[in-house]
Amino acid sequence: MKFDLEEDHVMMRKMVRDFAEEECGPGAEERDEQEEFPLELWAKCGELGLAGITFPEEYGGVGADYISYAIAIEEISRVDASLGVTISAHSSLCANPIYLFGNEDQKQKYLPPLAAGEKLGAFGLTESMAGSDASGTRTTAVKDGEEYVLNGSKIFITNGYYADTYVVTAQMDKAKGNKGIAAFIVEKGTPGFTFGKKEKKMGIRSSATYELVFENCRLPASNLLGGEGQGFKIAMITLDYGRIGIAAQALGIAQGAFEQALKYSKERSQFGKTLSEMDVIRFKLADMALQIEAARLIVYQACYLANEHRPISKHSAMAKVFAAETANSVTTQAVQILGGYGYTRDYPVERMMRDAKITEIYEGTSEIQRVVIAASILKEGN
């Protein structure tokens, strides 16, 4: 067993860190304040290959592995968690189900512009009555000749409004429960597909979160992803991979907050010595570093399993819940170390603490991750 990163991973970290520090970090506070979606930075992510890291070159991707993907999201989220989730939702929740379940025509049509970042992707699963209970989808799809007709709405959709391509689930036969659900590729601009409420959020404020509305939205039958009735499994498998991205985002937030607290502790003096010379602060820093190290190992382990095409449900859920709880604990401690200054918007730890909270909620709450982990260990016996 080797714990060293390979040269490709080290290069990815350096490339993304330079981009993040030079171009993403400086405007992050302002974009958060203004709730401004980072369109220009997204275009640059495309130029750098960050929109299609894990997809093969034949579909316009970089052909890199999941560790590279996690490192990229971690490094971006270290300075701007909103941009981190923009990339993660695009790659994991839209391009990836098309890559995993699309037919060759769908992959040829949709993947190259997504992987190049020319188009942005989003995923429509959640509804007002189908949050943690993802099988409770009420949006309907009815087959009408060579078309499917969608009616209903989706809420809390990351990248909504700005995205060009959406993977959306809908119920085709309520009597069949989750086996009646299908997944569709929906293009922005399709008649009958509009946007509703824009959410005003506590954190990740420069990530766009919109309602999607479908009113007699007609899709060509060729936009069905997988088969009729396969939508729930497609969504579950998509989330298995997606949770790696959110775990990496949480890890990046924790790392960013830790570095801010470490730096401040060496600069700030009280009672005639720096905070870093006081045991009470040193122990906090030690605990933060310990949590981050453990989170990083578990996130990269989930990536390793994804690279090996091994089952990842349990490990991606473990990575997500552990990294999310680490991000919340570390950012809270970072604010504590910075004290009154940490509570103001003059320092980024305030934003990081707000951003951390969502990692315990989206792509499955921490409670749902434990449901997934428990189901897996009870089935496997370990």
Ligand code: CAA
């Ligand atoms: N892989 C493959 N198949 C899976 C699966 C997986 N990971 N998970 C479940 N399935 C299959 C089961 O094997 C079962 O199949 P059979 O009927 O053939 O045996 C079927 O799906 C139903 O499984 P369950 O009975 O376990 O399903 P459930 O209704 O009890 O739900 C759940 C399970 C884990 C709670 C699921 O509903 C879930 O993950 N909920 C959370 C939803 C979620 O994460 N939402 C996030 C929205 S997206 C988002 O947040 C995006 C964003 O903004 C960034």
